[in-house]
Amino acid sequence: MAVLRTSIISLVVFTVILGIIYPLAMTGIAQSVFPDKANGxxxxxxxxxxxxxxxxxxxxxxxxxxxxxxxxxxxxxxxxxxxxxxxxxxxxxxxxxxxxxxxxxxxxxxxxxxxxxxxxxxxxxxxxxxxxxxxxxxxxxxxxxxxxxxxxxxxxxxxxxxxxxxxxxxxxxxxxxxxxxxxxxxxxxxx
Structure with a gap:
């Protein structure tokens, strides 16, 4: 049961970090550094x-x-x-x-x-x-x-x-x- 709980917590934490925080940070940096290219x-x-x-x-x-x-x-x-x-x-x-x-x-x-x-x-x-x-x-x-x-x-x-x-x-x-x-x-x- 401890392994399952650790796996679920890891899934949630990495989903938030890599699926939300990282993409938002990269989008923000791209928009501020080179907005023309970031927008196509x-x-x-x-x-x-x-x-x-x-x-x-x-x-x-x-x-x-x-x-x-x-x-x-x-x-x-x-x-x-x-x-x-x-x-x-x-x-x-x-x-x-x-x-x-x-x-x-x-x-x-x-x-x-x-x-x-x-x-x-x-x-x-x-x-x-x-x-x-x-x-x-x-x-x-x-x-x-x-x-x-x-x-x-x-x-x-x-x-x-x-x-x-x-x-x-x-x-x-x-x-x-x-x-x-x-x-x-x-x-x-x-x-």
Whole structure:
């Protein structure tokens, strides 16, 4: 009976400490030290939440940079359905999707003869990635500049400015956040 009482008391004490006190303390520290990140890096525009810097969005207008394709269902960038397509490279469905994506990129910018970066035609493992490689962003510069009536160099310099380099100079690869890039484009339009 003493062992049972000790077990129940331990369960209650550790539940209170680890299930209530610790999470509240961590939430309080996160809210005070970096509230933006603790709240999901939400983008607020005109007092309204319009997205997050951590989740990609489907951009289809040729005057915007396009994100990586999303494999989530039933619609792209569905945070409740985070996943890749899980299709193997020889799967006919994947081959068809890749061919359609290549055709769409070439149709949107027929003057562009550069090789298409792989991240513009394949989805990420989560299907929610807001980043593309710098080469994928630079591949789209001419199309975006043409549709906005701007010089390619203006758009290219915006891309260069928004490249996020390797963390600590070692971890990861350089990337460009498409959400931030398109917000930067809209700010260019205002000026």
């Amino acid at each position: 890096s939400i983008i607020i525009k005109n007092g309204k939440a319009v997205g997050s810097y951590l989740i990609g969005q489907p951009f289809t207008d040729p005057g915007y940079f396009w994100s990586r394709p999303s494999a989530t269902t039933p619609y792209p960038y569905n945070g409740a359905s985070s996943s890749g397509s899980n299709l193997g490279q020889n799967n006919p469905d994947l081959q068809k999707a890749l061919a359609e994506r290549i055709a769409a990129l070439k149709s949107a910018d027929p003057e562009n003869t550069k090789p298409i970066p792989i991240d513009l035609i394949t989805s990420s493992g989560s299907g929610l990635d807001p980043h593309i490689s710098p080469s994928a962003a630079l591949y789209q510069v001419h199309r975006v500049a043409k549709h906005r009536g701007l010089n390619d160099s203006v758009i290219a310099s915006l891309v260069e400015k928004l490249i996020e380099h390797r963390q600590f100079g070692v971890f990861g690869e350089p990337v460009v956040n498409v959400v931030k890039l398109n917000m930067g484009l809209d700010e260019l339009k205002v000026k």
